[in-house]
Amino acid sequence: MQGVQWITEDLFQQVLEEARSSPRKRKNFNFHGTMEDNPHRFLNVMLQGTYIQPHRHLFPPKPESFLIIRGSVAFVVFDEAGKILECRLLGDDLGSLSAGGRGVDIEPGLWHTLVVLSDEAICYEVKPGPYRPADDKEFATWAPKEQDSNSGAFLTDLQQRIRTMLT
Numbered sequence: 764m765q766g767v768q769w770i771t772e773d774l775f776q777q778v779l780e781e782a783r784s785s786p787r788k789r790k791n792f793n794f795h796g797t798m799e800d801n802p803h804r805f806l807n808v809m810l811q812g813t814y815i816q817p818h819r820h821l822f823p824p825k826p827e828s829f830l831i832i833r834g835s836v837a838f839v840v841f842d843e844a845g846k847i848l849e850c851r852l853l854g855d856d857l858g859s860l861s862a863g864g865r866g867v868d869i870e871p872g873l874w875h876t877l878v879v880l881s882d883e884a885i886c887y888e889v890k891p892g893p894y895r896p897a898d899d900k901e902f903a904t905w906a907p908k909e910q911d912s913n914s915g916a917f918l919t920d921l922q923q924r925i926r927t928m929l930t
Contacts, residue, residue: 768794770806775833775885778808782883787909788813801892809836809879809886814918817841817876817903820890824871825899827890829853831865834884837925838867841874845905850928854884874903878921 774792782790788810795803809815817839820827829838831854840849851863869875877886907914 770832770887774806775808778806778885779883782808782810789815795892798894799892802889803892803894804887804889806832807877807886807888809834809877809884811879811882812918813879814909814914815876815878816909816914817845817874817906818900819872819874819903820900821872822898822901823891825891826868826870827888828868829866829877830887831855832885832887834879834881836884836886837878837880837929838863839876839878839921839925840869841876841903843874845874845903847924847928850925852880852929855881876906876921878918878925 778790778792782788790808792806792808793803794805833855835852835854835856838851838853839847842848851867853863853866877884902908907917
């Protein structure tokens with residue numbers, strides 16, 4: 764049926780395969796038609812070990828919503844210097860006092876990242892469009908860029924800090 768996009772297990776498997784083939788260990792599947800559309804709605808399919816550099820959406824200001832459909836992630840909010848202000852578990856098998864449920868909605872300007880805790884995680888995200896790479900997000904200067912050689916060490920340290928906070 765035209766105008767309807769079904770979110771199915773087959774779709775999950777297709778995008779998971781693409782994520783497994785990606786050096787970034789993640790893949791988006793867009794439901795919006797173009798990068799100019801508003802809002803943007805997409806699946807962010809991530810594998811454990813993917814590194815998402817902490818960032819914020821301030822200029823232009825963009826709120827974001829995240830809903831974890833499968834798997835578990837830590838959603839981390841930082842201050843301006845990179846100190847963790849809050850960390851909540853989202854998704855499956857939460858068994859923790861710091862569980863945040865299935866999702867989160869954040870205001871513009873918050874430094875944040877997701878850390879995949881399960882083998883794979885499927886997140887449904889919504890944020891305002893249009894997408895313009897030059898100003899969509901501001902990356903934290905206190906965290907390594909995705910392609911930096913020390914991004915793996917940063918992610919490992921962040922995972923350890925998350926475990927300490929949540930136990």
